[in-house]
Amino acid sequence: MNLLPLVLYAAAVVVYAIHFAKRQPSVGRTATTLLLLGVLAHTFVIGMQTMEVRHVPFSNTSTAVSSFVWMLALSYLYLEVTTDERAMGVFIVPILVGLQTIPAFNPGVDYRDPVLDSPWFWVHVTSLLFAYATFALAAMLGLTYVLQFKEIKKKHLGYFYTRLPSLHVLDAMNSRAVVVGWLFLTIGVVVGVVWAAQALALTPNNSNLRAMSLQDPKIFIAILTWAVYSFAMFARKTLGWTGRRAAWLSAVGFVIVLLNFLPVSYFVTTSHTFQ
Amino acid sequence: MTLILLGVSHRTAPVELRERLDFSSRDLGGAVQALALRPSAAETVVLSTCNRSEIYVVSSDAARAREEVTGFLSEYHSLPESVFTPHLFSHDNEAAVRHLFRVAAGLDSIVVGEPQILGQVKDAFQAAAEQHRTGPMLSKLFHWSFLVGKRVRTETGLGEGAVSVSFAAVALARKIFGQLNGRRVLVVGAGEISTLTAQHLRANGVGEILVTSRTPAHAEALASSVEGRSVPWDDLAQGVAVADIVVTATGSQRPIITRAQIEAVTGRHRRDPLFIIDIAVPRDVEASVGDIEQVFLYNVDDLQTIVQENLSRRSSEVERAEAIVAEEVAKFGVWHRSRGAVPTIVALRERFDRIRRSELNRLDGKLTGLTPEAKARVDEVTRLIVEKLLLEPTEQLKGLPDEETQVAYTEAINRLFRLRESDSLSPVDDGAAEVTPADRRRK
Numbered sequence: 159m160n161l162l163p164l165v166l167y168a169a170a171v172v173v174y175a176i177h178f179a180k181r182q183p184s185v186g187r188t189a190t191t192l193l194l195l196g197v198l199a200h201t202f203v204i205g206m207q208t209m210e211v212r213h214v215p216f217s218n219t220s221t222a223v224s225s226f227v228w229m230l231a232l233s234y235l236y237l238e239v240t241t242d243e244r245a246m247g248v249f250i251v252p253i254l255v256g257l258q259t260i261p262a263f264n265p266g267v268d269y270r271d272p273v274l275d276s277p278w279f280w281v282h283v284t285s286l287l288f289a290y291a292t293f294a295l296a297a298m299l300g301l302t303y304v305l306q307f308k309e310i311k312k313k314h315l316g317y318f319y320t321r322l323p324s325l326h327v328l329d330a331m332n333s334r335a336v337v338v339g340w341l342f343l344t345i346g347v348v349v350g351v352v353w354a355a356q357a358l359a360l361t362p363n364n365s366n367l368r369a370m371s372l373q374d375p376k377i378f379i380a381i382l383t384w385a386v387y388s389f390a391m392f393a394r395k396t397l398g399w400t401g402r403r404a405a406w407l408s409a410v411g412f413v414i415v416l417l418n419f420l421p422v423s424y425f426v427t428t429s430h431t432f433q
Numbered sequence: 434m435t436l437i438l439l440g441v442s443h444r445t446a447p448v449e450l451r452e453r454l455d456f457s458s459r460d461l462g463g464a465v466q467a468l469a470l471r472p473s474a475a476e477t478v479v480l481s482t483c484n485r486s487e488i489y490v491v492s493s494d495a496a497r498a499r500e501e502v503t504g505f506l507s508e509y510h511s512l513p514e515s516v517f518t519p520h521l522f523s524h525d526n527e528a529a530v531r532h533l534f535r536v537a538a539g540l541d542s543i544v545v546g547e548p549q550i551l552g553q554v555k556d557a558f559q560a561a562a563e564q565h566r567t568g569p570m571l572s573k574l575f576h577w578s579f580l581v582g583k584r585v586r587t588e589t590g591l592g593e594g595a596v597s598v599s600f601a602a603v604a605l606a607r608k609i610f611g612q613l614n615g616r617r618v619l620v621v622g623a624g625e626i627s628t629l630t631a632q633h634l635r636a637n638g639v640g641e642i643l644v645t646s647r648t649p650a651h652a653e654a655l656a657s658s659v660e661g662r663s664v665p666w667d668d669l670a671q672g673v674a675v676a677d678i679v680v681t682a683t684g685s686q687r688p689i690i691t692r693a694q695i696e697a698v699t700g701r702h703r704r705d706p707l708f709i710i711d712i713a714v715p716r717d718v719e720a721s722v723g724d725i726e727q728v729f730l731y732n733v734d735d736l737q738t739i740v741q742e743n744l745s746r747r748s749s750e751v752e753r754a755e756a757i758v759a760e761e762v763a764k765f766g767v768w769h770r771s772r773g774a775v776p777t778i779v780a781l782r783e784r785f786d787r788i789r790r791s792e793l794n795r796l797d798g799k800l801t802g803l804t805p806e807a808k809a810r811v812d813e814v815t816r817l818i819v820e821k822l823l824l825e826p827t828e829q830l831k832g833l834p835d836e837e838t839q840v841a842y843t844e845a846i847n848r849l850f851r852l853r854e855s856d857s858l859s860p861v862d863d864g865a866a867e868v869t870p871a872d873r874r875r876k
Contacts, residue, residue: 310609311723313735315742320593324611325706398704401727 160203160224160262166196167231167254174247178321186244190235193251197231204228216283217274223419224261225283227254230291237295237331245322249298260420278353285346286380290415292339293387297412299332300405307402329401333394336408340387347380366430376430379418386411434475435495436570438529439502439521440487443543446520454510454517456481461560467509469566471501476568478575480557482550484543485536489529491570499523527836530574530765534758537582539591546591546747546754551582573768581761588757591750594743598736599629601743602710603637606678609706609729615640619676621669621690622646622683623655626712626733630680631659643672647683674698679709681717688719695722703727710736770839771831777843778827780852785819 170192177185204225207215215221234250237243306318306325322328358367372378390407393399399407441454456464456479464479474490481487488506492498503521507514524532532541537554539546558575561567567575586592595601610616616639620631623646631642642661645668646652652663664672673679673690683689690709699707703726711718711732723730793815800808830846833839847853 306608310605310729313731313738315605315739319608324607325609326611400704401706403726 160258163196163200163203163227164255164258164262166192166199167227167251167258170196171248171251171255174244174251177244178248181321189244189247190238193231193235193247196254197228197235200224200228200231213275214280214284216287219420220261220264222283222287223257226287226290226419227258227261229287230254230257230294233288233291233295241323241327241331243323243327246295246298246302249302250295253294253298276353276357278349278356282346282350282353285342285349289339289342289346290419292335292342293383293408293412293415296332296335296339296408299328299335300408303328303332303405304402307405325401329404332404332408333400336387336390336394336404336411340384340391343380343384343387347384374430375422376418379414379422383411383414383418386414434491434493434570435498436526436529436574437490437492437495437498437502438487438524438532439490439499439506440480440485441517441520442485442487442522442541444541445522446517450517450520451484451486453512454486454506455483456486456509461557462564464509465561465564465566468502468505469564471505473498473501476561476571477566478557478561478571480536480554482553485541487532487536489533489571489574491568495525527762527766530769531758531762533574533578534581534761534765535755537578538585538754538758539582540585540751540754540758544596545744545751546586546593547596548586548592551579551586554578554582569772570769574765577761577765581758584761585754585757589750589753591747591754593750594739594746596740596743596747597629598626598712598733598740599633601736601739602630602680602731603633605710605729605731605739606634606708607637609708610677613637613639616677617675618642618661618678618680619672620644620655620659620661621672621679621681621717622685622713623651624682624712627680627682628655628658630710630712631655631661634678634680635659635661639678643676645669645672670694670698673707677705677707679707680712681709682712683717685713685717686715688717690718690722692719692721692725695725695728712736766835767832770833770836773839774830774833774843777846777852778823778830781826781846781850782819782823784850784852785823786816789815789819 170189173185173189173192177189204215207221214225216225230250231254234247238247302318302322303325306322306328309316309319310325354367354370358364358370361367370377372381386407390399390404390411393407394404441451443451446454461479461481464481465477468474468477468479468488468490473492473494475493476489476491478489479487480489488502490498490502503514503518506512506517533554535541537551539548539550542550554575558567558571561571595604606613606616613634618631618634618639618641620627620642623644631644635642642656642659644652644656644659644661644663645666646655646663647666649663649665655661656663669689673695679690681690695707705727707725707728709718709722709728709730711730714733716732718730718732720730722728793812800811803811826846830839830842833842
């Protein structure tokens with residue numbers, strides 16, 4: 159069932175790429191429509207799963223990835239509608255396709271440990287997924303900034319120069335995305351800590367909860383992510399790290415996020431694998 | 434009726450002559466009015482830019498109209514005809530249509546695709562319309578040309594990319610800063626290109642413009658022309674420190690802006706980008722300034738390269754633009770021929786209706802027994818028969834594919850129905866608007 163959104167996202171990638179190359183407004187509108195249809199189909203899928211298991215499905219990695227993709231798609235659509243700027247689509251939508259392959263081909267049953275039955279858990283996961291989606295946007299804004307910066311600096315005005323928004327706009331949007339992402343990351347982490355402490359008091363023998371500590375790779379890397387983005391904000395404000403430096407920092411941050419999200423969740427962590 | 438175009442352009446006449454034949458735009462109305470005193474032209478538009486002076490007239494007597502326009506040019510500009518006639522070009526009908534469409538599209542401009550020409554074509558039409566010198570033909574033609582200009586601009590890249598150094602500089606600034614509102618500009622040294630660049634920046638809404646020059650009077654003059662502020666030459670380094678965009682064009686033999694200078698005032702990490710446009714030769718800015726992280730340094734050669742690239746990109750779009758023009762010329766031709774067929778169609782209808790009415794009159798005595806309603810019905814039925822008979826021929830005449838076929842068809846119809854001898858309402862004397870078959874044959 160996760161296949162339909164994947165197909166629509168993939169179709170949107172193709173049309174966004176054509177729009178990027180040809181710059182025809184009608185093609186751009188088609189791309190947006192496809193993406194919107196993808197989001198609607200995805201909403202339907204997540205809604206059906208919710209009714210099936212009677213909670214929003216993001217307790218295992220596969221369903222969490224699906225929710226993340228959905229949020230990233232929504233965030234990007236919001237960005238596109240508010241800025242009327244479609245050039246970023248060709249950079250963002252491929253991430254949707256890449257990640258959506260995981261739930262599409264490995265759906266996984268969202269069985270949920272009763273210990274997770276708390277509104278705090280919901281806030282924890284939603285905040286973090288939204289933070290990650292925002293960091294993905296920031297990273298892609300940074301990437302396009304660097305691509306265009308290089309062209310202008312080296313005086314080879316070429317492919318990207320004619321297609322991307324100005325450096326100033328890319329930098330400002332990157333900055334805003336990092337701030338919003340950082341805010342939700344902070345909320346997610348704090349809520350997680352509070353909820354874990356509460357839950358541990360109620361079910362002291364839960365092995366997952368007992369593993370919640372800084373030594374757990376997933377938690378450690380989440381804190382590292384928080385440190386990287388905190389530094390990015392601090393450096394921008396006080397050290398004047400704008401432009402390329404800020405772009406690289408947000409790219410590094412997102413690579414860490416992805417590492418934490420996929421390989422670490424699948425293979426290493428002990429605290430966050432509720433079965 | 435013939436559409437005639439007479440004029441000089443950068444392709445046919447040197448600039449000295451173009452200047453002498455120029456109708457400055459405030460005078461366009463007057464020129465149109467003066468031309469109206471000559472009787473042969475039914476409609477007139479005068480198009481005048483620094484690269485061309487062109488006169489479009491619609492006349493039933495092409496040869497005479499041409500003579501009158503030449504005479505008018507000579508009289509109006511007090512120039513003997515022999516001075517400019519060798520440089521005069523002339524197009525009739527379809528060739529004139531094609532010329533105007535190419536002009537409006539920017540294909541005939543010195544800088545292909547330049548945007549001003551479309552506005553100038555609109556102004557020319559406006560001026561003539563205000564003097565009531567545009568009729569059905571030129572109105573349609575010029576409005577059509579506006580659409581062609583717009584189509585070429587939206588469907589091709591003919592107008593894309595800056596093609597002058599100063600525009601290229603402004604385009605770059607916009608790519609770096611986005612909106613230029615509130616950005617501070619420093620102009621160092623007042624030269625032609627730096628003045629132009631400052632003016633373009635002003636037009637793009639920059640904030641404060643600071644001007645400095647070794648000769649304070651020059652700085653003052655430029656500052657006042659761009660609503661800027663002149664600052665003492667000694668404050669140069671300070672100016673660079675506060676500026677977002679620096680334009681330099683001094684005659685200095687040695688660099689006046691160095692890397693050490695910039696790093697001394699802004700530190701190693703610049704927070705905001707600095708865009709330096711160095712137009713001076715030899716250069717005013719040390720090359721290593723361009724290595725500072727947030728500094729974008731462009732010299733005049735870099736900008737020239739961009740301009741050249743844009744020009745070659747534009748010329749690669751010419752073919753597509755020409756195809757659009759050709760398509761529109763063909764469409765206009767179809768419209769024009771459909772108009773050309775109108776007199777014949779009108780005459781044909783008159784003739785048929787006359788026959789219908791005379792037959793009804795002849796039968797009047799036999800119809801006396803009928804009620805008024807029944808009589809009206811008879812009248813209606815006969816009218817409908819005539820309408821139906823003429824429907825198909827009318828459509829066919831309007832949609833003829835080319836001029837020659839049309840002349841042949843209208844001629845045949847004229848003869849078959851003896852339209853011209855029998856009809857008092859002959860289309861020939863309707864000289865104001867329509868093209869008659871006779872005119873067409875003459876061409």
